[in-house]
Amino acid sequence: MASVPDIKITQPPRIAVIFPGQGSQAVNMAAELAEVYPQIHETFAEASSALGEDLWAICQDEEQLNQTQYTQPALLTVSIALWRILEDKLTHVPCYLAGHSLGEYSALCAAGVLSFADAVQLVHKRGQLMQQAVIDVDTAMAAVLGLEDSRVETLCEQAAEHVEGAVVGAANFNSPGQVVISGNAAGVNAVIDKVQNTGKKAIPLKVSVPSHCALMKPASSALAEALAAIKFDQATIPVIQNRHARVETGIQGVKQALTEQLSEPVLWSQTMQALSDKQINILIECGSGNVLSNLAKRQAQPIISYPIDKPARLDKLIEVLS
Known part of the structure; x- marks a missing residue:
């Protein structure tokens, strides 16, 4: 188990x-916590x-857990279970989510934007729509390491333009020097070749669907219909969304960002920068x-971040905050 930073907070915590999203799932996840909480x-x-x-x-x-329509509600459920535990222990309300x-x-x-039951059903539907969008399509994703974001985007554009039938684009801007690409196998493999020709690494990922690329547009349209049928409320804590790395204003703006997120890249580096700009000094990975x-x-x-997926990690966070 990775060690948790042993750091005392010397200023008022801004949390x-x-x-986390898909790819974080693991068999028996939350089992240790379930023995305690x-x-x-x-x-x-x-x-x-x-x-x-x-x-x-x-x-x-x-096998079942790694099927997208189950992966998504399973991960959401673990996160909300941990959130409920965390709410009971935090003495400071988080500034952002x-x-x-x-x-x-x-x-x-x-x-509090949507109910837990609605969220479970919604992400189950989202997973089904994503799988249906690429039936009989040979798809792929890969992590590109060591190149600037703009260079990865250029390589994707070149592959889409010059390789017959290629569909590929940047899917996740995860951190400086780490961009995940997504699309069909022809497009992703073409970019992998180009990256390797630069002397950098491109690591294929084991995924069942190619998230956040143009192949997801049919799913995005269907998701918009599902979102329209669900009641959303105003957030009790501001949520920075992936689409533009900002807090969306208005319920329709929140739904629109969710709709577009499915076929557009996740701006995670930009989200982390936004939190840094807002003087956040503690992250809690829930x-x-x-x-x-x-x-x-x-x-x-960098902002110090505490995972809480195991009892010892959760105890360490509480110790630090106290």
Whole structure:
């Protein structure tokens, strides 16, 4: 288990809570916390009731868990269970919330924008729509390391222009020097070749759908219809959304950002910069794993980040804040 920074906060904490997205799932996630905190099983019971399936059992089955329509509600449920535990322990209300891709739904749920039951059903539907959008399409994603954002975008544009049938674009701007690309296999492989020709690395990712690229536009249109049918409320805590790395104004703006997010890139580096600009000095990663905490170390202006996916990590955070 990665070590948690042993740092005492010497100034008033300005906290932001961040929620991870797809790729953070793991079999038995939250199992250790479930032995200590009843909120874990209680929240999973709510999710299973909303979904009509035993989501906790699905989390113990790797094959099922890695199916997008189950991955998404499972990760959201872990995040909201941890959020409920965290709410009971925090003495400072977070200044902002943000989530990476799917994690944005967890953030909006935590902020009271949509109910937990609606959020579970919505992300399950989102996963189904994403899979349906690329039936019979050979798809791929890859992490490009060591190149500037603009250079990666240029390589994607060149591949799309010069390789027959290629669809590829930047999907996640995760941190300086780390950009994930997404599209069909022809486009992604063409960019991988170009990246390797520069002497840099491009690592193929094991994913079931190519998120945040033009191939998701049919899913995006269908998602807009699903969003229109769900009641959204004003956020109790501001949520910085992926689409423009800002707090959207108005419920329609929130829904529009969610719709566009599916086929447009996640601006995570820009979100981290926005939090830094707002003098955030503690991040709490509320969900499975510590992917976002690791990314936080690589930002242009790093902010110390605490994952809370295990009892020892959660205890350490409370100790630091106290």
